[in-house]
Amino acid sequence: MGRPFGTRERDGVLETLLFCAWRQSDSNSDPRYFSVDWHTLNLETREISPNLGTMPPEARQGTSAVAWLNRVYVLGGCCSRDPSCPDGVMNKTHFHNSVFCFDFDQPHRGWKAAPPMLFPRMNPIVVAAKGKIYAFGGSDFGHFAQVFDVSGSSWEVLSPPLDLDMDHGRVTYPVLFDSPRSxxxxxxxxxxxxxxxxxxxxxxxxxxxxxxxxxxxxxDNVLYYLVDEDLTGAYCFSDRECSLKAYDVVENKMLPVKWLSKFSVDVSNFSRLYHLGNDQFLFHSNAGIVRFMALNEGIGDGGRQ
Structure with a gap:
């Protein structure tokens, strides 16, 4: 299974997970040719949907996806030694600025091309907020970010803070929309x-x-994230090695938090983390989808969100 991202939430709680799956192309045996199919996973019934639609071949590796209302946008990507790319350079990674959209209200239309980004990006960090899609990083030209107005179907450049040192840092995860504070x-x-x-x-x-x-x-106001206990690598392998941190973004302070359930899987620090309601969370590991419970002891009422 490819990298998932959440969509279709109820009262801020994730109900359905949308994910993509890579497979060898039906029309070409060359390993450089592959197809990307999209599916949904119902977290209650654990049922995986049939293929919602196969991405067009112009959608390359290294794309990022984001959901806005009932639409999903896939942005950017790259290719290397891909003879099907008209702009590709042999033995050199070539970034793309393409954007594709899937409308759940009109699934029969499949994936459609949307206005391309102003600059090519590979694995941009994307987030949707108030009718706009923000794409950070992933550019080999040093462009900080750009914004897509969904209603106007237009892109514009987003400049960084004036005091931000672009030479000694870059945007990394997490990038999240704090809705109550816009x-x-x-x-x-x-x-x-x-x-x-x-x-x-x-x-x-x-x-x-x-x-x-x-x-x-x-x-609510708390940012939860995973950290390797010894901070030496990108992976941890159990609840004993993997620490869950909690940070109050309003009070600007760390909060005590602890695991309520155990697990033993290969967990990347870059695993996508989701909230399922109450004390339940979910992340995607190399072993598949893992559901666990954690208790935030820094908030009243047992830390239940």
């Missing part, structure tokens, strides 16, 4: 920053947060 939280060079989408202003929340470049889940 701001995007992002990790830049280990600093937690916020972009206020309404007035297009920047704010540095914490310059001293020991924050790894990992995926995270924002539940």
């Amino acid at each position: 701001r995007i939280l992002l990790n830049f060079g280990g600093h937690l920053n916020a972009y206020h989408v309404d007035d297009k202003s920047w704010e540095c929340i914490n310059e001293n947060l020991d924050f790894p470049p990992s995926e995270a889940a924002l539940v």
